[in-house]
Amino acid sequence: MSESRTQLTEMADGLFAELRGHGFDAIWPRLEEAGFGLLLLPEANGGFGGDFGDLAAVMRLAGFHALAAPLGEHILTQWLLSKGGLAGEGFTALAGGLSTPVPWGRHASKVLVPVGGELFLASGAVTEGASPVGESRDTIVFDMDSAESLDIEADPLGLIAFLRVCQTAGTLDAALALAVDYCSQRVQFGRTLSQFQAVQHSIALLASEAAAVNCAATGVAEAIDRGDAAFEIAAAKLRTNTAIKIGCALAHQVHGAIGFTQEYPLNELTRRMMGWRSEGGNDSYWSARIGGQAIAWGSEGLWEELTRRTDPRS
Amino acid sequence: MHQLLPVRSELRISRYMQSFAHYAFKAPLNAQQIRRELRAFLSEHLPQGDPALKANCWMNFDPQFSRELGKAGYIGMLWPKEYGGHERDPLERYIVLEELLAASAPVGGHWIADRQTGPLILRFGTEEQRRKYLPGMAAGEIYACIGLSEPNSGSDLASVRTSARKTDDGWLINGQKIWTSGAHHSHVMLALVRSEQGSERQRGLSQFLIDLDTPGITIRPIVDMFGGHHFNEVFFEDALIPHGALIGTEGEGWKQATSELALERSGPERYLSSHALLAELIDCVGPEADPLLVATIGRLVSDMWTLRQMSMSVAAKLAAGQDPMVEASIVKDLGCTFEQDLPVAVQAVVDADLADDSTLMRMMAVLLQAAPSFSLRGGTREVLRGIIARGLGLR
Numbered sequence: 143m144s145e146s147r148t149q150l151t152e153m154a155d156g157l158f159a160e161l162r163g164h165g166f167d168a169i170w171p172r173l174e175e176a177g178f179g180l181l182l183l184p185e186a187n188g189g190f191g192g193d194f195g196d197l198a199a200v201m202r203l204a205g206f207h208a209l210a211a212p213l214g215e216h217i218l219t220q221w222l223l224s225k226g227g228l229a230g231e232g233f234t235a236l237a238g239g240l241s242t243p244v245p246w247g248r249h250a251s252k253v254l255v256p257v258g259g260e261l262f263l264a265s266g267a268v269t270e271g272a273s274p275v276g277e278s279r280d281t282i283v284f285d286m287d288s289a290e291s292l293d294i295e296a297d298p299l300g301l302i303a304f305l306r307v308c309q310t311a312g313t314l315d316a317a318l319a320l321a322v323d324y325c326s327q328r329v330q331f332g333r334t335l336s337q338f339q340a341v342q343h344s345i346a347l348l349a350s351e352a353a354a355v356n357c358a359a360t361g362v363a364e365a366i367d368r369g370d371a372a373f374e375i376a377a378a379k380l381r382t383n384t385a386i387k388i389g390c391a392l393a394h395q396v397h398g399a400i401g402f403t404q405e406y407p408l409n410e411l412t413r414r415m416m417g418w419r420s421e422g423g424n425d426s427y428w429s430a431r432i433g434g435q436a437i438a439w440g441s442e443g444l445w446e447e448l449t450r451r452t453d454p455r456s
Numbered sequence: 457m458h459q460l461l462p463v464r465s466e467l468r469i470s471r472y473m474q475s476f477a478h479y480a481f482k483a484p485l486n487a488q489q490i491r492r493e494l495r496a497f498l499s500e501h502l503p504q505g506d507p508a509l510k511a512n513c514w515m516n517f518d519p520q521f522s523r524e525l526g527k528a529g530y531i532g533m534l535w536p537k538e539y540g541g542h543e544r545d546p547l548e549r550y551i552v553l554e555e556l557l558a559a560s561a562p563v564g565g566h567w568i569a570d571r572q573t574g575p576l577i578l579r580f581g582t583e584e585q586r587r588k589y590l591p592g593m594a595a596g597e598i599y600a601c602i603g604l605s606e607p608n609s610g611s612d613l614a615s616v617r618t619s620a621r622k623t624d625d626g627w628l629i630n631g632q633k634i635w636t637s638g639a640h641h642s643h644v645m646l647a648l649v650r651s652e653q654g655s656e657r658q659r660g661l662s663q664f665l666i667d668l669d670t671p672g673i674t675i676r677p678i679v680d681m682f683g684g685h686h687f688n689e690v691f692f693e694d695a696l697i698p699h700g701a702l703i704g705t706e707g708e709g710w711k712q713a714t715s716e717l718a719l720e721r722s723g724p725e726r727y728l729s730s731h732a733l734l735a736e737l738i739d740c741v742g743p744e745a746d747p748l749l750v751a752t753i754g755r756l757v758s759d760m761w762t763l764r765q766m767s768m769s770v771a772a773k774l775a776a777g778q779d780p781m782v783e784a785s786i787v788k789d790l791g792c793t794f795e796q797d798l799p800v801a802v803q804a805v806v807d808a809d810l811a812d813d814s815t816l817m818r819m820m821a822v823l824l825q826a827a828p829s830f831s832l833r834g835g836t837r838e839v840l841r842g843i844i845a846r847g848l849g850l851r
Contacts, residue, residue, distance in 0.1 A: 318475070322848050339838075342845035349844055350786045353476035354762050360478055361765035377761035380754065425755075430747065433754030437745060441735030444757065445558045448764065449551075453487035 147196050150181075154200050158207035163410075166249055166278075169211040170233070178213055182221035189224075198308045198363035202356070205312030208410045210277055212236075212246040214305035218298075219254050226292030228263055238299035238422060240284065243271050245302075245421075247280030255284060256298050264289035275413035300372065303379040303422030304362055310382045310415055311359040314352035317393040317411045321345050325396055341396055348392040351385040358382060365451060373447070376423075376432040383425050386415045475847055476783050479772035484548050494555045497528055502561060508818035510732040512826050514725045515686055516562035517641050519596075525563075526596025530556075531570045535578055540591030546775035550724070550768070557728035560735075565641060569593040571723060572716050573600035573646050577665070580704035580712055585665060589644065602720075603633040603647030603666070603690065604713065610635070611839050613648070614658045614710065618692060620651040626699050627651070629666065629692040637833070639675050639688035642668055648713045651706055661709035664701045671695065682825040715779075720834050722770045722784035727763040727791035730798050730823050734760065736816045737802055749805045756801060759794050763787065782847030785840040792830040792837065799823035 157176060161169045181197060183189020190196075201214045212235065219234040235250035244253055252265045266284035273279045322345060325335035335341045358378040365371035390412040394401045401408040419425075436444050484490070501524045509516065525531055533549040535541025556563050574593045577585055592598030609615040618631025629649065639645065645666045652660030668675065672695030678687040704712045734756055741749055766787045773780040799820045808817050831837040845851050 318848075322850065326850065336845075336850040339842070342850050343838070343841040345848060345850060346789075346841035346844035349475040349848055350790050353783070353786050354766065354790060356476060357478060357765040357769055358762045360480075360769075361761070374761070376754075377758040380758040381762040384755075384759075426751065429751040429754030429758070431754065432757055433750035433752070436738050436753050436757045437741055437743070437750065441738040444738065445735075448761065449491060449554075450488070452481070452768070453483045453491070454485050 146190075146192075147199055150190075150192070150196055151199050151203060154203045155207075158203050158209050161209060161211075162207045164210065166211055166246065169209065170249070173211060173213055173216070179216055179220040181217045183224050187224065194304075194363040194366040195360070198304075198311075198359050201305055201308035202312035202315075202359060205309030205414075206316045208313070208316070208407075208414060212249075214309070215245055215302070218301050218305070222254055222261065222292065222294065222296055223263070226261070226263075226294045228290060228292060230263070234263070236298050236302060237282070238302050241281075242299075242421075243279035244282050246278050247282050248278055253282060253284070254292070254298060255289075256296070257286065261292045261294060261296050261298070262286065262289040263292060273414075273417040275410065275417060277414075277417075279417075297372070297375075299423055300375045301422075303375050303428070304366065304371075306418040306422045307355065307362060307375075307378045307382045308359045310386060310418060311352070311356040313411045313415050314348070314355055314385060314389045314393075317389060317408060318345070318348050318352050320401075320408055320411070321348060321393050321396050324400070328398075335396065344392050344396050348389055348396070351389040351392075355382050355385045355389075368451070370451075373432065373435060373451070376428045376435070379423055380425060380428040380432065383419045383428075386419050390415055475844060476766075476769075476786060477773060477778075477780075479769050479776060479778075481547065481550075481768035481772040483551070484545055486548075487551055490548055490551050491555055494530070494552055495559075497525075497530075498555075498559050498561060501525075502559065507732075507736075507815045508822060510560035511730055511819045511822045513560040513562055513564075513732065514557065514567050514729050515564045515637070517564040517638065518562035519565050519641075521562050522565035522596035522599075524596070525556075525561075526566065526594055531566050531596050532574055532590065532594030535574060535590060535594060539578070539586050540594035542594075547771060550771040550775075554724045554728060554764075554767075557724055558731050558735075560732040564638065565599050566593065566596045567725075568602060568638065568642075569598060569600040572602065572719050573644070575719060576646065576663075576712065576716050577703065580663075581665075582700065582703075584700055585703060589665070592643075598644065599638065599642045601636050601639045601642040601645050601668075603636055603639075603645040603649075605633065605635045607632060607634050611836050613713075614661075616648055616650055616661060618647065618649045619653070620649045620662060620664060620702075621653070622651070622699075623696075626696050627664065627701060629664070629672075629695040629697060631692050633690040633692075634687075635678070636688045636690050637686050639668065639690050640677060640685070644668060645690065646703070648709050651702075651709070658710040660707060661713075662706050663703045663709045663712050664697060665703050666692075666695070666697055666701060670697055680829070682822075684826075717835065718774070718779055718781045718784050721788045721840075722767075722774055722780055724764075724767050724771075726788045726834075727760065727767060727794055730795045731760075733798055733802060733816075733819045733823055736819055737806070740806075740816050746805070752801050752805045756794075756798060759797075763791055763794060766790070782844055785835070785843040785847075788834065789831075789837055789840045789844070795823075795830050796827040799827060 180189040181192045185191035215236040223230045231251040235244050235253040237244045237255040264284045266282040269281040271279045328335045362374040362378040365374035529542050532541040533544040620627040651662035672693045674691040676689045677685045770780045770783045
């Protein structure tokens with residue numbers, strides 16, 4: 143890990159831990175103050191000069207600490223606006239499509255929204271909605287007449303998928319940490335739950351799913367930093383959706399009834415992840431794309447692509 | 457209730473994964489060149505047999521192919537040149553392994569010697585042992601098998617009872633090994649044996665390099681449930697092996713044997729050995745494929761991509777001189793689950809009869825039947841999950 147990334151994650155880790163359990167209004171000024179919006183902007187423009195590996199590390203921590211704010215969306219829209227030569231005011235939201243619910247849309251000055259492969263900075267009439275965990279997911283009827291076009295290539299749905307993969311990596315690790323702690327303390331039949339082999343194996347499987355998403359997050363961040371990452375985003379989000387399905391079930395199972403209470407913090411993690419499976423493309427969306435791509439490449443082409451993408455360019 | 461709140465998930469730990477240390481796989485600059493050269497080699501030397509037999513390729517024995525591979529410098533790649541090796545980089549070797557598996561090359565002959573036995577001889581062996589075995593192994597001509605399991609000692613390896621008694625003439629071996637893959641093709645067995653009479657569990661065990669042409673050794677096949685012969689029983693009746701057959705330190709066998717297990721579990725064969733079936737499936741479908749079939753391919757490819765990321769991280773950790781025991785166990789467990797799911801997933805979406813003689817159906821039939829062994833060989837699923845649990849501090 144680079145020295146700047148270590149400093150970044152140390153700062154983010156401390157801040158997000160402190161902001162745990164707070165709402166948007168309390169969190170947002172602190173994130174603004176910390177300057178996260180500058181993360182991906184080049185140093186020449188007064189930015190942090192970070193890459194997507196840095197963003198992945200920050201979003202993993204946001205997931206770990208159940209940060210209830212659109213931090214990743216903010217970092218990405220600042221970056222997209224800067225590339226498109228436009229300025230945003232305060233928080234600019236990111237929409238996966240014209241009709242998908244917009245994370246924290248009600249708090250945004252404007253929204254970056256893709257229409258027919260083109261990216262627009264737009265605003266519109268907001269109908270408030272909520273994700274399972276109660277985070278704002280607002281439906282917006284955009285006024286495209288007043289929208290400004292950004293002349294850049296971007297796939298906001300894929301970018302949101304990337305954020306959710308990274309957040310899930312941290313969130314599953316947080317659920318794992320809770321599971322390990324709880325099962326090491328809770329005594330039944332005269333021994334801790336962690337001493338039961340059946341429980342050990344469930345937690346081992348939860349750890350494996352968490353590991354899969356963490357590796358997928360790292361892999362997809364590297365791919366974005368290299369350039370074309372459409373394939374990796376698809377693969378990572380699809381695998382993440384599976385991990386959420388398995389991981390949430392296991393985390394709850396080993397916690398027993400206590401994990402199902404509002405008071406115990408597991409639900410802050412699992413309910414977030416349950417919503418993320420639908421965001422940034424669901425299983426059907428990505429499996430059709432990646433399957434179609436694999437068939438178009440053919441088996442030899444698929445292997446050549448997989449390896450070419452991780453090899454240094456020669 | 458407050459006592460239930462997280463204790464260990466405080467600041468310090470949250471920046472790191474709980475169970476899987478990620479290491480960046482810095483592919484060598486010549487990676488593409490290595491792949492090009494190897495693909496050219498394979499197009500010339502891959503046997504043109506029945507394509508359905510390509511599935512489960514790392515169990516396929518083909519001495520001619522192993523010799524050609526050795527001649528071309530793809531075996532013993534990390535070993536010193538003076539022992540027939542090629543002093544290449546561990547990640548260069550990883551690239552070669554994944555290319556061989558993706559092409560479903562029949563690597564079963566030399567695989568164990570290259571992966572496990574050779575490195576162990578290099579690490580613990582005497583000069584004499586190195587000279588005796590390594591050049592032939594690197595040439596793809598000397599094959600090895602691993603003698604761990606016994607009739608009453610499967611996952612519980614520390615209950616090994618096969619004995620070695622020191623005499624003036626050498627070590628006298630008595631007992632029986634079982635489930636020994638490839639013993640019938642191998643020249644030498646690396647065996648874990650009780651060398652101290654009356655010792656118990658992990659104590660008093662030593663490792664020996666036992667030449668399988670030694671008088672007193674009988675190898676009998678155990679035919680697997682669908683007619684294959686990979687397993688064997690190996691009997692030792694007063695088999696006398698020289699003093700120089702002891703490898704490493706007398707009594708340190710347990711530590712030595714477990715140190716090689718990370719090598720056994722960390723390779724790309726744990727998710728790529730059935731790649732032939734996925735490849736065949738992809739190449740069988742036309743542009744008008746059924747959406748369910750396309751989605752199935754998408755899910756399988758996404759799993760494979762993720763496992764490759766994980767496997768590369770393990771390889772990078774190993775190359776950095778660290779022990780990836782927990783990470784390797786995670787990748788092997790997930791890899792086996794993927795490989796067991798693969799033929800079932802194909803069966804679920806391809807409308808054909810198992811009696812169909814297409815390559816796809818025959819490959820699928822082979823893997824459906826081979827799949828139960830995936831989570832048994834090289835450490836059962838239960839053993840692996842125990843290792844992961846220990847890594848998490850649960851035991």
